[in-house]
Amino acid sequence: MNSKPSKNIKITILGIGNTLFQDEGVGVHALPFLERIFHGDPDVEIIEGATDGMKLLGPVEDSEYLIIIDAINAGKPGGTIITLKGDEIPAFYGIKMSIHQLGFQEVLLAAKLRERFPAHIAMLGMQPSSLELGLEMSEDNWRNLPLLVDSIVDQVKSWREVS
DSSP, rough: OOOSSSSSSOOEEEEOOTTTTTGGHHHTTHHHHHHTTTTOTTTTEEEETTTTTGOOOOOOOTTTEEEEEEEEEOOOOOTEEEEGGGGOOOSSOOOSSSHHHHHHHHHHHHHHTOOOSSSSEEEEOOOSOSSSSSOOOOOOHHHHHHHHHHHHHHHHHHHHHHH
C-alpha cells in the first residue's frame, strides 16, 4: 500500500463463499484484487476460506483484527455493499446470511465460547442478485466488486489510523 501504517497491527482478511453459485462466491472473487493491493504488506494476511466451515476456527481465533468477506442477504437490492461490525454480525443461530453461513456462524460461536473471539471484527459483502448455479457473478455484483474492495481497503486504513 502507498500509505505507511501508523502502527503495525496484524489484519486477517478472510474471503468465504461458494464460487459454484454465482454471487455466493463474492468473498473469494474479491481476494485477487486485495492480494494485488496488499502485495508485500507483511501485516495483512489474506485467506481463501471458501466453504471450509470449522476449519476456519484457527484463523478466526488467531486474529485480533478480522475482516470477513461474504455474500450477505440483508433484503437489499442486488449488488448493495453491506458492512457489519462487532455485535452486528450474527454469531449463532441468527439470520442465515448465505447458503453456507450456518457453518461459519458455528465458527464464530465456537470462538466466542472459547473466549478467543477477535477484538476487532467486520464483515463486508454484497447483497446477492443471484444464487443460481454458475461460476460467474451476476452483472450487478461484478460491477460493484471494486466498490466492495474499496470498502475493505478503507476498513484496513481505519483500523491502522486508530491503532
